[in-house]
Amino acid sequence: MDYLNSRLMFGMVPGLESTRKLCEVLGNSQNKFKTIHVVGTNGKGSTSYYLAGVLQAHGFRTGLFTSPHLVSLRERIRIDGIPIGEADLDRLLLQVKAAAEQVHVEPTFFEVLTLVSFLYYAEQGVDVVSMEAGMGGRLDSTAVACGDIVVLTSIGLEHTEILGPTEEAILFEKMAIVEADERRVSKAFVLGGISDSLKKEALDYTQKRGDECIFPVVRNDIELPNLGHHYIENASLSLTAAEKFMRQNGGVAYNDALALSTLKSLSWAGRMQKLTDAQGRSRYILDGAHNSHAVRRLVETLEKYYHGCKFHCVFGALKDKDVGEMLRLMSPYVSHWHITKTPYPRFRELSDLRQQLESLGLPVASEGELNRDFLNSVDAAALGENTSTPVLVTGSLYMIGETVQLLKNDYDALSFFRGMTPSTNEHR
Numbered sequence: 464m465d466y467l468n469s470r471l472m473f474g475m476v477p478g479l480e481s482t483r484k485l486c487e488v489l490g491n492s493q494n495k496f497k498t499i500h501v502v503g504t505n506g507k508g509s510t511s512y513y514l515a516g517v518l519q520a521h522g523f524r525t526g527l528f529t530s531p532h533l534v535s536l537r538e539r540i541r542i543d544g545i546p547i548g549e550a551d552l553d554r555l556l557l558q559v560k561a562a563a564e565q566v567h568v569e570p571t572f573f574e575v576l577t578l579v580s581f582l583y584y585a586e587q588g589v590d591v592v593s594m595e596a597g598m599g600g601r602l603d604s605t606a607v608a609c610g611d612i613v614v615l616t617s618i619g620l621e622h623t624e625i626l627g628p629t630e631e632a633i634l635f636e637k638m639a640i641v642e643a644d645e646r647r648v649s650k651a652f653v654l655g656g657i658s659d660s661l662k663k664e665a666l667d668y669t670q671k672r673g674d675e676c677i678f679p680v681v682r683n684d685i686e687l688p689n690l691g692h693h694y695i696e697n698a699s700l701s702l703t704a705a706e707k708f709m710r711q712n713g714g715v716a717y718n719d720a721l722a723l724s725t726l727k728s729l730s731w732a733g734r735m736q737k738l739t740d741a742q743g744r745s746r747y748i749l750d751g752a753h754n755s756h757a758v759r760r761l762v763e764t765l766e767k768y769y770h771g772c773k774f775h776c777v778f779g780a781l782k783d784k785d786v787g788e789m790l791r792l793m794s795p796y797v798s799h800w801h802i803t804k805t806p807y808p809r810f811r812e813l814s815d816l817r818q819q820l821e822s823l824g825l826p827v828a829s830e831g832e833l834n835r836d837f838l839n840s841v842d843a844a845a846l847g848e849n850t851s852t853p854v855l856v857t858g859s860l861y862m863i864g865e866t867v868q869l870l871k872n873d874y875d876a877l878s879f880f881r882g883m884t885p886s887t888n889e890h891r
Contacts, residue, residue: 492585503616600640617656
């Protein structure tokens, strides 16, 4: 872990040169399993998670690679839903460290974890990995494991200094993850959540390459624990990708009834997730919406499932987010703002959040560091109003992770995280 944390100083370095060098030294473990890549602006994690669950239900030994984590790094690397063990994580981190020293490469935090996942999936004999890309696609370190199916969830403006200034440029950066594959075989793209103009651009791109382009219909028969139509959209993508994978690889027939039954039990933690107490009362909604695109989906969901309700909202955000727009979008659905932050240095100061709210004419009900006492005080305030409206916690995945850590022993919906030791959380 000391070695991994030392990688943070290198920040984010787009490109595949270091990853390819290290893969070569480590035996190209990424070639020993099949990969379905999931790229996009928002929705990558849930789509990857649903896809892995459906593949596992059909009998495939299935890896899942996601980022960031909420509580522990171990969450990012799973096989059949079980996170990598601490001993295996330590052992493989040291293996990557030794390889890096051998070829005089300084890999980034994300590159190291990507390489650890390749080694782990290969040695554990997985059949297929549902692999969420980090940032972009073309220069993302996961690209060296590119398989024959790519799922694209959505496109929005993000990391424009690296991915490009327009949605079209970002679309091509993400779809170009396939260009890292030196086999030059035909690919299948499963695309959702994009505008008609972007669909045309995607079609042009795939036709020039001789690839298949699939735009799945959003199904109306999917039931999920996660609230929100956008999760139905993501699950629809995962079903199409799973069916396509099984048709390509033969041996196992896709069973739609089995897939739908499986999705009913798959709750993607921290994303429109309800926490219900022993009396059956909804006490919290956790949602990691951390940009305007995601907040729009959040308020659409609140309008549908909690029409006319106003929430006590625990809100915190990072310094690089458009907080003003996020607050403006949420304001019709919030009765009381409770602003907070964690010790993570990228968090906005409480004084800044207070100023942002006051400029919009929105008073602050309470403020403080995110801890158990702070959450209890907000919970008590909401319960004191004797309504059935839960407390909404949103604004940052980092904050959701801290909330999960604080509440994991109180709610069965968070039992996955019990016994996990918190570790450094970085997007990359």
